[in-house]
Amino acid sequence: MEQNSENTAAPKLRTNGGLGRLGFLKNKYLLAGSFFLVWMLFFDPKDIGTVMSKKSKYNALKESELQLSKQISETKQELGQLKNSAQTIEKYAREKYLMKKDNEDLFIVPDEKAANNQ
16 A cells, blocks of 8 residues: 555645734735825824814804804994984984983893893
């Protein structure tokens, strides 16, 4: 009985260079891609945190712009009314500057909303 030399040879084991489960670390493309991804996410001047904070600031400024443009349009409308009517001027002076006529008494009643906010 002859034994075949192929059958008696010990099977060769594949090794990962002693890395075991970390064999993927030998792949230079994966390492370069991972390094690039980490760099872009955390260390780049346009990283995720900076972009998100700038976006939130941009949204806050947009809201402020809308509020101010609404306030400007209301002020322009009020100015147009003040230019055209003496009654509107008198009403405005009484409400905003608490002015009164000589024969009047003025009573100031505070708003509940204004008192609660302070």
